[in-house]
Amino acid sequence: MRTPIIAGNWKMFKTVKEAVAFIEDVKGKAEVAGVESVICAPYTNLPALTEAVQGTSLKIGAQNVHFEDSGAFTGEISGLMLKEIGVDYVIIGHSERRAYFAETDEIVNKKVLAAFKHGLLPIVCVGESLEEREAGKTKDVCRVQTEAALQGLTEAQAAQVVVAYEPIWAIGTGKTSTAEDAGEVIGYIRERIAAQFNSDVAGKVRIQYGGSVKPNNIREFMQHPDIDGALVGGASLEPASYISLVEGA
Numbered sequence: 385m386r387t388p389i390i391a392g393n394w395k396m397f398k399t400v401k402e403a404v405a406f407i408e409d410v411k412g413k414a415e416v417a418g419v420e421s422v423i424c425a426p427y428t429n430l431p432a433l434t435e436a437v438q439g440t441s442l443k444i445g446a447q448n449v450h451f452e453d454s455g456a457f458t459g460e461i462s463g464l465m466l467k468e469i470g471v472d473y474v475i476i477g478h479s480e481r482r483a484y485f486a487e488t489d490e491i492v493n494k495k496v497l498a499a500f501k502h503g504l505l506p507i508v509c510v511g512e513s514l515e516e517r518e519a520g521k522t523k524d525v526c527r528v529q530t531e532a533a534l535q536g537l538t539e540a541q542a543a544q545v546v547v548a549y550e551p552i553w554a555i556g557t558g559k560t561s562t563a564e565d566a567g568e569v570i571g572y573i574r575e576r577i578a579a580q581f582n583s584d585v586a587g588k589v590r591i592q593y594g595g596s597v598k599p600n601n602i603r604e605f606m607q608h609p610d611i612d613g614a615l616v617g618g619a620s621l622e623p624a625s626y627i628s629l630v631e632g633a
């Protein structure tokens with residue numbers, strides 16, 4: 385009953401020309417009935433991309449958003465600005481932003497609330513470091529991050545959130561969690577959302593796995609009943625690979 389969602393996280397890759405050429409290549413191919421397909425691109429690409437996907441089922445996402453609508457925040461972009469150019473999704477709290485740009489759980493929560501204020505759907509990233517995993521803290525870390533991110537949302541908003549469970553040690557490393565392991569953590573995150581809201585909300589929230597997902601392992605993850613798609617970095621950059629990921633979902 386949950387529509388699987390494949391989201392490509394391009395990180396800081398692709399010029400506008402490259403981004404538009406990518407959409408031309410994947411149009412009609414990375415569009416599969418029953419799968420939502422979202423490209424999360426650098427800010428500079430977003431106006432051209434929202435234009436390029438007109439008339440397709442492809443959706444466009446940003447990779448960050450500021451929590452204020454406007455103000456003296458040099459270098460930042462607000463939800464108001466993203467909505468105006470037709471962006472649908474925004475990645476919030478990616479581990480790279482938590483690590484390199486000091487994003488705390490409190491900031492992540494403010495950004496999630498700001499996304500909903502402007503009609504953007506957040507893809508909220510949670511996940512443990514290798515050290516935390518080895519210390520047996522995986523579930524605790526995911527519980528704290530998820531509860532903080534969703535604080536203050538209405539039930540209707542919470543049900544629309546996409547959570548991406550991304551073990552940090554699996555991002556860009558070629559190492560993946562097993563589908564069974566990822567499914568267990570994702571099942572636990574769903575239980576916690578049920579405790580924070582209710583089981584109806586928890587049953588609707590889509591929870592992706594992320595971390596070195598490729599065309600050759602996507603099916604394994606998708607076979608797990610609790611895994612609702614994937615957030616994909618490296619393997620989302622090439623059209624053929626992205627198409628295979630959407631087909632695999």
Ligand code: PEP
Nearest residue numbers: 555556594595596617618
């Ligand atoms: C990511 O950037 O969220 C990610 C999962 O990257 P990769 O697929 O390259 O591991």
